[in-house]
Amino acid sequence: MERVLSRGLKHTVESGTSISGPAHIGNACDVLYAEAVCREVRLRGGEAISIWVADDLDPLDSIPYPLPEDELKKYLGKPYINIPDPYRCCQSWAQHFTLEFVNSLERMGLEPIVKSGYSMYRDGTYLPYIRLSLREADKIKELLRRISGMHKPRAWLPYMPICANCGNIATTLAYGYEGDKVLYGCELDVGYAKGCGYRGEVDVKLGQGKLQWRVEWAARWSAFGVTVEPFGKEHAAAGGSYDTSSVIVREVFKGEPPIPLIYEHVMINGRKMSKSKGNILTPRQWFEVAPPETLRFFFFRVYPAKHKDLRMNEVPRLVEEFERAERIYYGVDELVDEKVNVHLKRSYELSIIGKPAPTLPIRLPYDLAVTLIQVYRDITLEKVIDVLKRTGRLYRDLTADEVEALKLRLRQAEAWLKKYAPETVKFKLLDDVSRVKNLLTDKQKEALMKVASILKGGDWLPRELNTKFFEVSRSLGLPPPSFFEAAYLTLIGATSGPWLANFVLALGKDFVAKRFEEAAS
Structure with a gap:
């Protein structure tokens, strides 16, 4: 934050997402980190706003699973804004997936200023930068070659017109301009789409095309006065998007690049997310199984550049980590390492939506x-x-x-x-305890009988009861794991199960005492 505040007390934090289909939790990461920066700036007496841009004029380059490829492949190469909504509930592909993502952001407590790339090309936001880019095309071409090793044709402009004949934006090559009219040929083969051969012109004032990505990013920084931008590590590679756009914003638009906040990508179940392969997790899918605050906590519990792997079979563990941080925040729990305590408290503060409750919330684990x-x-x-x-x-x-x-x-x-x-979590109560009696040793039966007596003798809290289980086992010379196996066999016919103390109290100590006595008799 020191580097951020060294640039002043007024900040614009920007993030953006290509509207290529259902936005996954990694896309929310940009906006989440942007909001965190804004919070920190405000806490230190500054002003900050968060802007999120829907890159809805980008071309469709693959069909995200499970949308029908045969039905949608004809739209490959076309801008999202001009593709029909595959669910037929919104005006376009771009509108459908933008609204879906913005709604998810709102549920996460994120309310950035939302901008549409298409609208920005039509309302004049980008216009001065388009004109300047056309005039400085040779300089931009040389910067791309020098910084990133990209070689462009001699007749090339940093602008992507939408073909008036086939509607593609990915396959056009802009080669000349007259005032605000850009001349182009639809002649590129980009693998997923091929040009139709049409030659024409577009008016840059009417949103009939867009700047090439690295030039557009620099233009956006200048247009909004962006001071901080979170983005994934692939943009931060040497000679990559950030390096190139930084030079363009300085040497062409005479501005300063934002301070980068670089983060590591999120893995899902150990695999990289891919929309085309269907290996993604959307915020909406997360909300089906856990609160939005826990998704925020998943990102804030580690530093942005750290590896993150979200495994859906471990949701209970992540929720428990969040609630442990909550207990530490309210002073109910404490870890030995004070640095970890401080980190978890701050992670919790960043994770909650709105103000903290006045007292520790009562929760069902x-x-x-x-x-x-x-x-x-x-x-x-x-x-x-x-x-x-x-x-x-x-x-x-x-x-x-x-x-x-x-x-x-x-x-x-x-x-x-x-x-x-996982299957190891699923269980059913055993109907007939006689089925497992022969599997129990004499010492296991003796331990079950002693625990049954303890259960009938008073009321217990989970941790107290757990301690008693160990005391009984050791008093009989029985390894504690052997007692727990006997208890689970008696209750669910398996050798492992939920945390036993909680399980016993959830079932009712009288019911469990009777079951243990039946098994031990």
Whole structure:
């Protein structure tokens, strides 16, 4: 932040997304980091705005899965703004996927100033930079060669007209201009689309084309006075987009490039995200299984340049990490390492939407929600509240927001269980305990009987009960894992399962005591 503030106290943080289909969580990363920078600037007495640009005049270069390729391949090479909405609910492809993404951003508590690239070409935002780029085309061509090793044809302009004949923008080559009219030939073969051979002209004032990407990026920085920009590491490679656009903004547009905030890309289940292969996770898909705050926390818990791999079978663990940070923030939990405490507190502050609650929110742990859904087929709110009491988590009246959060947690845990949970998490209560009696040793049966007596003898909190399990095992010379295997066999017919202390209290200590006695008799 010191570098940012050294440029003054007034900042514009910009991010952008090519509207190539459903936006994934990595696309939200740009906007999330932009908002975080704005927050920090404001905290330190400055002013900051966040702008997000929908690059809706870019060409479609692949069909994202699972959209029908046969139906849509005729639009390859055409700008998103001119492609029909594949879902037939909006005016265009660009409008559909822009609205979908903006709605997701709003659910994440992100409200940048939204700009359309197409609108910016029509309302004159880019016009002075287009005119200057046309005049300085030879200089730009030399900069591209010098910085990035790109070699352009002799008759080349940094502008991509939309072909008046076939509608492609990816296959046109601009070779001359007269005032605001750009001459072009639709003659390029870009692999996914081929030019139709038409030759014509477009008026740059009417939004009938766009600047080449690296020139456009520099123009955008100048137009908005961008001081900070988050982007993925591929743009930061030597001779890449950022290096080239930085030189163009300085030497052609006479401005300064923004301070880069470079981040590592997000992996999904160990694989790079790809829209064409269908290996993506959208914010909407995340909201089906967990709150928006936890997705924000996923990004803020580590530094932007650190590796991030989101594994959907580990959603309960990530939610628990967020709630542990929450407990640390409110001073209920604390780690030995003070630096980690400070980091988690700040990560939590950046992750929450709006102001923090005055007191620690009462929550149903995600793993406990997964357990309850499998134990009680039609679980009610009353049953959840009863379990919270039994496990020592209900120490005051619930607020209306907390009640709604409990209901949402059950729905999200159920969705996760159906779509992403590993088989090791799924279980059913054992109907007939006699089926496992012969699998238990005498010491295991003795331990079960002792624990049954403890359960009937008083009320326990989860951690207290967990300690008792270990004490009983060791008092009998029984390895604790052997006791836990016996307990799970007795309850669900498997050798492992949910955290036993929570599980016992969720089932009810009287029910479990009776089951243990039956197995041990």
